[in-house]
Amino acid sequence: MKMVCAIIRPHRLQEVKEALSDAGIVGLTVTDIRGAGRQKGQVERYRGSEYSIDLIPKVKIEIALEDDSVEGIIQTIRDAAHTGEIGDGKIFISPLEDSLRIRTGERGENSL
Amino acid sequence: MKMVCAIIRPHRLQEVKEALSDAGIVGLTVTDIRGAGRQKGQVERYRGSEYSIDLIPKVKIEIALEDDSVEGIIQTIRDAAHTGEIGDGKIFISPLEDSLRIRTGERGENSL
Amino acid sequence: MKMVCAIIRPHRLQEVKEALSDAGIVGLTVTDIRGAGRQKGQVERYRGSEYSIDLIPKVKIEIALEDDSVEGIIQTIRDAAHTGEIGDGKIFISPLEDSLRIRTGERGENSL
Amino acid sequence: MFQKRWLLITISMFFLLCAGYTFAQPEIIQDSESLNPTEQRIARLEAQLEASEGAADNSWILVCSALVLMMTGPGLALFYGGLVRKKNVLSTMMQSFILMAIVTVVWAIVGFSLAFASGNAFIGGFDHLFMNGVGAAPDPDYASTFPLQTFMIFQLMFAIITPALITGAFAERMKFSAMVAFMILWVLVVYCPLAHMVWGKGGFLNAFTGNGIPALDFAGGTVVHISSGVSALICAIFLGKRLGYPKEPMPPHSVVLSTVGACLLWIGWFGFNAGSALSSGSLATNAFVTTHFSAAAATLGWIIVEWIKTGKPSVLGAISGSVAGLVAVTPAAGFVTPMSALLIGLISGAFCFFMVSKVKSWFGYDDSLDAFGIHGAGGTLGALLTGIFATSAINEVFTNAEGTAMPVGLVDGNWRQFINQGAGVLITIVIAVVGTYIILKIVNATLGLRVREDEEITGLDLSQHGEEGYNM
Amino acid sequence: MFQKRWLLITISMFFLLCAGYTFAQPEIIQDSESLNPTEQRIARLEAQLEASEGAADNSWILVCSALVLMMTGPGLALFYGGLVRKKNVLSTMMQSFILMAIVTVVWAIVGFSLAFASGNAFIGGFDHLFMNGVGAAPDPDYASTFPLQTFMIFQLMFAIITPALITGAFAERMKFSAMVAFMILWVLVVYCPLAHMVWGKGGFLNAFTGNGIPALDFAGGTVVHISSGVSALICAIFLGKRLGYPKEPMPPHSVVLSTVGACLLWIGWFGFNAGSALSSGSLATNAFVTTHFSAAAATLGWIIVEWIKTGKPSVLGAISGSVAGLVAVTPAAGFVTPMSALLIGLISGAFCFFMVSKVKSWFGYDDSLDAFGIHGAGGTLGALLTGIFATSAINEVFTNAEGTAMPVGLVDGNWRQFINQGAGVLITIVIAVVGTYIILKIVNATLGLRVREDEEITGLDLSQHGEEGYNM
Amino acid sequence: MFQKRWLLITISMFFLLCAGYTFAQPEIIQDSESLNPTEQRIARLEAQLEASEGAADNSWILVCSALVLMMTGPGLALFYGGLVRKKNVLSTMMQSFILMAIVTVVWAIVGFSLAFASGNAFIGGFDHLFMNGVGAAPDPDYASTFPLQTFMIFQLMFAIITPALITGAFAERMKFSAMVAFMILWVLVVYCPLAHMVWGKGGFLNAFTGNGIPALDFAGGTVVHISSGVSALICAIFLGKRLGYPKEPMPPHSVVLSTVGACLLWIGWFGFNAGSALSSGSLATNAFVTTHFSAAAATLGWIIVEWIKTGKPSVLGAISGSVAGLVAVTPAAGFVTPMSALLIGLISGAFCFFMVSKVKSWFGYDDSLDAFGIHGAGGTLGALLTGIFATSAINEVFTNAEGTAMPVGLVDGNWRQFINQGAGVLITIVIAVVGTYIILKIVNATLGLRVREDEEITGLDLSQHGEEGYNM
Numbered sequence A, B, C: 001m002k003m004v005c006a007i008i009r010p011h012r013l014q015e016v017k018e019a020l021s022d023a024g025i026v027g028l029t030v031t032d033i034r035g036a037g038r039q040k041g042q043v044e045r046y047r048g049s050e051y052s053i054d055l056i057p058k059v060k061i062e063i064a065l066e067d068d069s070v071e072g073i074i075q076t077i078r079d080a081a082h083t084g085e086i087g088d089g090k091i092f093i094s095p096l097e098d099s100l101r102i103r104t105g106e107r108g109e110n111s112l
Numbered sequence D, E, F: 001m002f003q004k005r006w007l008l009i010t011i012s013m014f015f016l017l018c019a020g021y022t023f024a025q026p027e028i029i030q031d032s033e034s035l036n037p038t039e040q041r042i043a044r045l046e047a048q049l050e051a052s053e054g055a056a057d058n059s060w061i062l063v064c065s066a067l068v069l070m071m072t073g074p075g076l077a078l079f080y081g082g083l084v085r086k087k088n089v090l091s092t093m094m095q096s097f098i099l100m101a102i103v104t105v106v107w108a109i110v111g112f113s114l115a116f117a118s119g120n121a122f123i124g125g126f127d128h129l130f131m132n133g134v135g136a137a138p139d140p141d142y143a144s145t146f147p148l149q150t151f152m153i154f155q156l157m158f159a160i161i162t163p164a165l166i167t168g169a170f171a172e173r174m175k176f177s178a179m180v181a182f183m184i185l186w187v188l189v190v191y192c193p194l195a196h197m198v199w200g201k202g203g204f205l206n207a208f209t210g211n212g213i214p215a216l217d218f219a220g221g222t223v224v225h226i227s228s229g230v231s232a233l234i235c236a237i238f239l240g241k242r243l244g245y246p247k248e249p250m251p252p253h254s255v256v257l258s259t260v261g262a263c264l265l266w267i268g269w270f271g272f273n274a275g276s277a278l279s280s281g282s283l284a285t286n287a288f289v290t291t292h293f294s295a296a297a298a299t300l301g302w303i304i305v306e307w308i309k310t311g312k313p314s315v316l317g318a319i320s321g322s323v324a325g326l327v328a329v330t331p332a333a334g335f336v337t338p339m340s341a342l343l344i345g346l347i348s349g350a351f352c353f354f355m356v357s358k359v360k361s362w363f364g365y366d367d368s369l370d371a372f373g374i375h376g377a378g379g380t381l382g383a384l385l386t387g388i389f390a391t392s393a394i395n396e397v398f399t400n401a402e403g404t405a406m407p408v409g410l411v412d413g414n415w416r417q418f419i420n421q422g423a424g425v426l427i428t429i430v431i432a433v434v435g436t437y438i439i440l441k442i443v444n445a446t447l448g449l450r451v452r453e454d455e456e457i458t459g460l461d462l463s464q465h466g467e468e469g470y471n472m
């Protein structure tokens, strides 16, 4: 199993979710995060003094998957999250050793 | 070492924390997240128009552990978080290569 | 590739970010979390009755890195986040199998 | 569903309303101007002068009515709303808001009549049903310089905030439908009789026109605060504790909101107390000043004790103290000097801190937002202190046959008044306890009082109203 | 940049202001006291009495002015601010706030004169340009007991809230610069003529001093609510939907803020309606009471229908209902009995629920915060119901040659008034639709109305003002 | 612990209070009615008329007192509370709230007497200690139509907000205990003497009853704004910068709260300025209108300059501008025409933008919430502009032997007044600087002014009060 973790623009969340749902993904986890990267932050001004926010609001989606589905899902996320502008985000894939559904106690791929 | 990551219902957090504490776990990390899965979201209504929230508030608990403790802790979490209703959540286990305590610089299992 | 994940004190975030930036790190992700550990929580009082918060606000920084840079960056974070008091936090290192930049589709180390 | 049943009741009430509509005779406002002869300019002057005096008093009472309404919404809605957990903020604010609507309709149809129409010593009559006879003409038994309609709306605002205060006791666990039913009954069964006894013509406790026990209650210490506070306690005990209480911490989700609410309560209370002078002269000023002084001293009273006891003065303590002082000075405002008000405030602040932080945990009831600890306890204290500090130097309440002022409170040398105040308090408590208990029984048997466990865990905002306070 | 151009316009307006400054003649306030002889004390008394009456009325209208300003800021700013998404909260509040500033300057220079100086049946003149002749002396055509300056500031507060109501329709997508330009034009082209027609001397719809159609509008049902509501609809349609609407859910980011706003609107509305009596006597009381009764009944009206339809009574429903009731009673407040106000409220609450939850989605326009559904629809309903419920028992609007009161509304037997009200509504709608459309065209062609797509996604707070509402 | 020591001081102050209680003689309110004969109805009429005039004025000043209190809580509490970081929101709101309590007690015991009892040209006496002689009777030196008690409570509200304004300068870093001690001393040492000099009988700067320099200050430009603003600057410099300032960004945690606060300040300011007419006649109207006009123009003044300079008009800019305009018009409100007020506002908005965005960073002091930049700078500007724009057409301040009005400000041709205003400003600044510096020295030496570094990092909410603003 793998854990696919995508960092995307917040306003793409709705689309990514729909795309994933079409691709048959039911379970996922969403976290509000802030990211730094190449994308430059907004400049805010308060009473004449200026400062730039270097952390930009992003959304992190985590999905636990069987190994085979990984490539397909990555593509799905990419298509839905892509705008072509700097700041589109990243997808990270890491190993997942096991998984358990709390309700039933099922383990492994059955539990996803 | 392993990283155990449990997605649970927010109102079970207190119980899970107590159970873990009884099981000797001192360190852990809690994040507020939202999850999609089989559980159906709440319906909210604003001025007569209805919409459903498909992302349900959940809580993520992350615990870094020595390999041996993993199975016991998984069981502890399961018992405390279990309600038997859809939406109880998941536990994911992934590999952890190393760990460091910032205060002392200790590495590996000593640092947990 | 590795995923370096540091749990630090919120008020050290600015310094850690600056140190990382000096060390050439451009991309990272920040999440507000709460942690339990050896550090004792604040006591809050409401109308004379007292209770202690056992989850302390912390900040999680995640950085995806090529394997070689890991040790250096760990050191950088440690120096910037260190105060010597209980509650300084932890750094976890876990394996990362792959990575993708959504904007361009680049994979692997190029995408970081 | 029980909800349906209640809906039916409401709807039928509105048909009743429509029926009453035909019945109600609107008052005709007349401006007859006919006297002219040279020397009789005086007569016209006198009439105009009365009108002019009336204009000042009328606008003052209207402003005060607005201020008292502001105490409930947004004042109390914010004060209570900030104190609950995030998941219950809307339901808590809603309890105050919906009472602004419900009590108004009940008052228009029957409540005002029950409280202020002529009746016996314990309850009014039906002369003012459907606002009949409530128009531009003054009723000299209540106030001779402005329309009875003005008096009616001013009193309505009191009838709104009183039940709203109770909601603090059962916050975070009562069904919305049950709350609505409970409140309609409570206003009719507990509030209206009490208001009649204390302020109504010939009321049993009315010190001015009654001939029972002359208890002094300037702006509603018994009628508003003791009655709501005691009823709140009964509710808290009857409904039982919130899930997890007292093990799980239930800190206020936003002391910021509560602080704003407390400030608005403070401001609105000027209308409550100074408006109760029912004129805009120097008695209004005295009530305004005593109100402010007591609130200030009580803030310090609470804070100082808390600082000594816990090492830190809290903001929630400061705002709770201010409310305690406002409550305690309510029955006293137009009878005591400003310096007495400082003492009343100081004592009440310290006393309510003690009630809320010690007594509550001794007894272990879950009065979620301390409606009893502040309004019940503070109101009782204030009613008794009124018996001590009331003085004829401020208000010549009692006069003998020659019209000379007689001593009023203990400081004037009239220890009897202290007893009378105690009697007034006791009667109020008995009525509130019995009335509330019976109503709770009825509502519990029909609609059920408490939400289901899972609804309570989810929060009342979602389970009762399908909404959340914040979508951030 | 277009913004620059607009800045230039503003700046030049201020030079104009400075120019006008020299032109404006300040009124001299005089306190001549010279009559003395013994018996002529009466004369002095009469004069003083007038002044005294004036004092009561003057302070009442000043208080009401403050209350009406409070409706816009913070009332409407909170009500609307809470309803938008977090990323647009500041821009939405700013739209209300900046109108407090802009309309004031426009009003001082030219607006008041256009609305209330002598002119023809459709628009005022230039006599009061730059506040010329607006001083301590009363203008008996408007109010004889207090300074014209008091009347001017009271009316200004109405001129502020009216355009502010419109902002609900285009929230979350209009350029700030475009909004400013639109609003200046709208006040001059739509509001001032309408205010003149309904309230100005000799206005076409003025039932008291005009000789066109005698439409009744006590406190601004047509001028304020229909005009703003209808203009709002045009704006919503012209600007098009928000990105993602209606697919993407756009729940209020804080119903808590909106509830506070609704309470403040309710309180402030007492100033709006009761102040419109332009005196502090019993007519003010009647308007105060009808306002409160209608708000209460409308809250219940909305809630009950919603409860039946959806199974849950929502807080947003309750507060929306209260506003609907306040809107509907506005034209009626000083003409109908309190019991009629209860019915008006009940009907309007249910009706606006229907407009907002059904009609809006049938037609599919995106009136973001329901400015049309509540103010346009509720205002129209209220204007018509005024024709039904207005009665000479409350206000002797029409008198025959002998000075006897004639029937006013349908309940009095005057079915003609219903027609007149309809005519008033129609004329208002036509002016608002045409005026708004033309202004939108102009502003769109010059500055552009809508923000860029990415700006809308980022939110107007950051894109228009470089700020965020919350940094938590 | 120092805190303990301070507690002791407070407690002993309350024993003092109790002692004073016995000393204070309550005023007796009398309603003697004895004249009857036919023709002498006139005499009674005259008396009643006076009372009636009094009623209107009295209720007006009470309403204004409530409005001015509302400026501090919740107005300023929200305005300042929104501007700080989340971790300091409660402590900042608490600083405003606790002053409502503390200053009241200080005022009742000794403050009012020091400011308004007869004394010398620089400070009042002890005649009104413990509210002695402050009752229903008017003091004609201050106002002849309403009780001295009304005047006292109105003035108290000014004494509350003035120190509250200072808290903006040391927000986010001052110990709570030190703040309390500082403020008690500041009110006694700086505020009371200044209030006496400007408004007290025989005060050195009092243009009406004094015989020193006749500086004009209608509602407190010098006493309230310059004194607080300059003291704020001294505090900011003395305490030093916040940790991280100016490197670390410290954006307002909720401009939403600040906007609500600014609106309430605007509304409350009507009470502040129009109430300062001390009657409800046309002068009150003029002050009301000038206040509103200046706030509006200043909002635009700030915004326009900001728009040009930075490309975006910010919400924080708009609300800051409005406050700047309100400050600047304060000394002028009852002396200038509305059109002059527009100019005063426009200038002050632009000027304060410059002070806050440029001057502050040039000098590098950390005036956290710009108490100096807005109140100090705006107040000084306003005091000087009053010397220019004050006119006998609005207020006949100076009359010659025959009672003819003499020129007042520069526009009337009296250039001397400009000098007098400058002198008033200078004297105020000197007193504020010296007084504040000495008090800071004392408090720093005893309690210590600043919190520990780790407490500052944690935030004052937790470290000083053991609470958090939000538990979401």
Ligand SMILES: Nc1ncnc2c1ncn2[C@@H]1O[C@H](COP(=O)(O)OP(=O)(O)O)[C@@H](O)[C@H]1O
Pocket (backbone or CB within 6 Å): A007, A034, A035, A036, A037, A038, A039, A056, A058, A085, A086, A087, A088, A089, A090, C026, C027, C028, C029, C030, C062, C063, C064, C065, C101, C102, C103, C112
């Ligand atoms: N090395 C990294 N480790 C973790 N997160 C990263 C890393 N680099 C970028 N990110 C995340 O991805 C987001 C987008 O990256 P950015 O460089 O701004 O744009 P792009 O995806 O177009 O390269 C960042 O805001 C951050 O949250």
Ligand SMILES: Nc1ncnc2c1ncn2[C@@H]1O[C@H](COP(=O)(O)OP(=O)(O)O)[C@@H](O)[C@H]1O
Pocket (backbone or CB within 6 Å): A026, A027, A028, A029, A030, A062, A063, A064, A065, A101, A102, A103, A112, B007, B034, B035, B036, B037, B038, B039, B056, B058, B085, B086, B087, B088, B089, B090
């Ligand atoms: N494949 C997945 N990857 C990541 N998180 C998941 C996945 N499936 C479920 N979750 C998380 O677990 C929660 C519970 O899952 P759900 O399917 O609703 O109930 P159940 O525990 O009964 O299977 C979800 O809300 C989501 O946060």
Ligand SMILES: Nc1ncnc2c1ncn2[C@@H]1O[C@H](COP(=O)(O)OP(=O)(O)O)[C@@H](O)[C@H]1O
Pocket (backbone or CB within 6 Å): B026, B027, B028, B029, B030, B062, B063, B064, B065, B101, B102, B103, B112, C007, C034, C035, C036, C037, C038, C039, C056, C058, C085, C086, C087, C088, C089, C090
């Ligand atoms: N085993 C663990 N797994 C996950 N997070 C941990 C673990 N132990 C500690 N943490 C995180 O590290 C933070 C600091 O740990 P703590 O024991 O308080 O101090 P120290 O770093 O000095 O040992 C905690 O608040 C928690 O967020």
